[in-house]
Amino acid sequence: MSEQQLALVTGAxxxxxxxIAARLAADGYRVIGTATSDSGAEAIRTSLxxxxxxxxxxxxxxxxxxxTATAIKQLLADYGTPQVVVNNAGITRDNLFLxxxxxxxxxxxxxxxxxxFRVCKALAKPMIKQKSGSIINISSIIGTTGNAGQANYAAAKAGLEGFSRSLAQEIASRNxxxxxxSPGFIQTDMTDVLPxxxxxxxxxxxxGKRFGQVEDIAGTVAFLASDDSKYITGQTIHVNGGMNMG
Structure with a gap:
């Protein structure tokens, strides 16, 4: 890229x-990663x-x-407006519905x-003002298929996709x-402990007869961050090896 762009990656x-943070950094972005603790942020900083x-x-x-409002205000003051925002941070609290x-x-x-919503609310206006940007929200196959024991997670991810389509319609004219x-089954330390x-x-x-790797998701995010996807908005890209083709 001719001018170094700023990328924010939550839950990095x-x-x-x-x-995702590592891939964007390798691609030449100035990356700001986030964590919920000082120690987590320091580990990200050291790595990046x-x-x-x-x-x-x-x-x-x-x-x-x-x-969130305070942190984003500080981000804007210290680094300026991101060209790329990746909303990856999330949690699970699994249990059967009853x-x-x-x-x-x-x-x-x-x-x-x-x-x-909070992150996008804080950053949408400055991104609109700079007339460029790519917001990439990390969903899940569970938002499409549902999954026993994850009604809360499925509802949140399905809602995230609807929110993203609506926001895309509102700000597409501002570039x-x-x-x-939407990742499928991706091999991480969280999935390694499954029986x-x-x-x-x-x-x-x-x-596809293999589990996804984190690099599969990072590569898709890198594409959506780049000008190669400049005519793509309001979409959900499924990265699941064919596990769900809906």
Missing amino acids: SRGIGAA QQVSAVNDALVLNIADGEQ RLSDDDWEAVINTNLNGV VRVNCV EGQKEAILASIP
Whole structure:
């Protein structure tokens, strides 16, 4: 890219988020990764600055409206307006619906859906003002297929996709794009602890006959961040090896 662009990646301390931050940094973006703790932010900073000293990290808890507003205000003051925003931060609180507590429902909706709203609300106006940008929201195959024990997570991710399509329609004329990436079964430290029988059953349902890697998601995000996708907005790109083709 002719001029270094700024990219914000939330939830960049591990797994998919860390891979996205690393890929964008390798592609020449100035990357700001976020974590919910000082120690997490410091780990991100150390990792990203091995690529370039201009990369950095900050503490951002998207579940907290006041803290989010303060952190984004500081981001804008310190670094300027991002050209790329990747909303990856999220949580799970799995349980069968009849056992699902109000707290677990509200925690997942508040982080995975309301949290993305908060980040976009804080950054949409400055991105519109600069008349360029790409917002990339990380969804999940569960938002399309549903999954037993994840009613809260499925609702949040399905809502995220609808939100993204609506926002895309509102700001497309200002050259700001909004898209989703929907991962299938991606191999991370969280999935490595699943029982072998469960992993074998999942693998049998994937036509590609392999689990996804975090780099598969990072590559798709890199495409949506780039000018190669400048005529794509309001879309959900499924990255699941054929596990769901809807």
